[in-house]
Amino acid sequence: MEGAQAVREALAFGTVRELFVVDPERHAELIAAARDAGARISPVDERAAASLSDTVTPQGLVAVCDLLDVPVARALAGTPRLVAVCAGIADPGNAGTVVRVADAAGADAVLLAGDTVDPHNGKAVRASTGSVFHLPLARDRDAAAVLDACRAAGLTLLVADGHGELDLHAPEARPVLAGPVAWVFGGEAHGVPADLAAAADHRVRVPVHGRAESLNLATAAAVCLYASVAARRP
Amino acid sequence: MEGAQAVREALAFGTVRELFVVDPERHAELIAAARDAGARISPVDERAAASLSDTVTPQGLVAVCDLLDVPVARALAGTPRLVAVCAGIADPGNAGTVVRVADAAGADAVLLAGDTVDPHNGKAVRASTGSVFHLPLARDRDAAAVLDACRAAGLTLLVADGHGELDLHAPEARPVLAGPVAWVFGGEAHGVPADLAAAADHRVRVPVHGRAESLNLATAAAVCLYASVAARRP
Numbered sequence: 001m002e003g004a005q006a007v008r009e010a011l012a013f014g015t016v017r018e019l020f021v022v023d024p025e026r027h028a029e030l031i032a033a034a035r036d037a038g039a040r041i042s043p044v045d046e047r048a049a050a051s052l053s054d055t056v057t058p059q060g061l062v063a064v065c066d067l068l069d070v071p072v073a074r075a076l077a078g079t080p081r082l083v084a085v086c087a088g089i090a091d092p093g094n095a096g097t098v099v100r101v102a103d104a105a106g107a108d109a110v111l112l113a114g115d116t117v118d119p120h121n122g123k124a125v126r127a128s129t130g131s132v133f134h135l136p137l138a139r140d141r142d143a144a145a146v147l148d149a150c151r152a153a154g155l156t157l158l159v160a161d162g163h164g165e166l167d168l169h170a171p172e173a174r175p176v177l178a179g180p181v182a183w184v185f186g187g188e189a190h191g192v193p194a195d196l197a198a199a200a201d202h203r204v205r206v207p208v209h210g211r212a213e214s215l216n217l218a219t220a221a222a223v224c225l226y227a228s229v230a231a232r233r234p
Numbered sequence: 235m236e237g238a239q240a241v242r243e244a245l246a247f248g249t250v251r252e253l254f255v256v257d258p259e260r261h262a263e264l265i266a267a268a269r270d271a272g273a274r275i276s277p278v279d280e281r282a283a284a285s286l287s288d289t290v291t292p293q294g295l296v297a298v299c300d301l302l303d304v305p306v307a308r309a310l311a312g313t314p315r316l317v318a319v320c321a322g323i324a325d326p327g328n329a330g331t332v333v334r335v336a337d338a339a340g341a342d343a344v345l346l347a348g349d350t351v352d353p354h355n356g357k358a359v360r361a362s363t364g365s366v367f368h369l370p371l372a373r374d375r376d377a378a379a380v381l382d383a384c385r386a387a388g389l390t391l392l393v394a395d396g397h398g399e400l401d402l403h404a405p406e407a408r409p410v411l412a413g414p415v416a417w418v419f420g421g422e423a424h425g426v427p428a429d430l431a432a433a434a435d436h437r438v439r440v441p442v443h444g445r446a447e448s449l450n451l452a453t454a455a456a457v458c459l460y461a462s463v464a465a466r467r468p
Contacts, residue, residue, distance in 0.1 A: 130446075206338075215338050
């Protein structure tokens, strides 16, 4: 985790093992909190901090944290009502944004299935603006197994698909959206793999009214997840 | 406009003045269409094409087009029902994504007000994936004048604001959203300027249910614009 805001989230919601810091005086409060949390504090020079960083303007503050992901079964423990599944999302910024949107929509978990990017990727973490710490994340290369686990947890499987047979805003969609659902979002280029889409309960399209061909992945995910949120309101 | 897909949109919906091309044989069809549209065709070598490009991997195809924006009054001509206003959006990728989402939501126009980035910026054009050509765009540095024009066009002014007094999903929001509205989206850091927000009819918040602090600009815009789309469905 890099930068003051991210390290603050890590201290609040994660486990920080070690904190590398260029200017201890400037970050005195965070350092005290990290020390209290049992982290080792390591002063470094700017060159060392830059070599730890993958941003263009290193902030001189890098925390080494425990990995965040849990087994799929644990992420789906309890009675989940809203889950986001990333199935083959390659771009870390997109994956991180989906995690952020899922958090905001009150999702119970985000599952990263198939060839989806690692949510610990620095760009994914940054795009999530702390949300990687806020809800359970699980990873499994076997996307079909992830969908099976969702179904076993009582979730209706909805695949976001620009050509889906169910219009997100159709009256008959509302009771579906209001129930416990797992939304499945696919890769930027080809969407959700055909076999997974076919196995889902519904393929749902966000209606496109203008001359745009489609929405981008993150905005489509936001519209879908928030349609579930809206459908649950009395 | 850069690349085959973008040049195709420009030929279909805009005015192409000149087309610079590295490999005429590869793009024979586009070149024929550009010639038919009255554009001048200029073969260039890769180095020249790279100097015309602002992407990392130039595609060897660059079109010089007419500017796209029209006066605000013209963008609001007729009886607009859904308009997106960008008030101080600095990031071109965000601005382009808002244009794309507005297009998909069936908006009548996008107005770029105040210190908003130029929609002709290459990154904005690319993020819009052609949508800059699909609906009227207007620019005016005087953001208050833009909001006045929206009001004069019969639009209710809704400012997207994480701390707004009207919950997007509240029952009382629905009739508002179903009417003719202009959605105003502010900059990444500080949102819509306070004076503009105060002058609007409603400040509307997207409810945040998890531990996320907020949504990012493009996803919030998508949720807001599509809430209007949903409210209009019978």
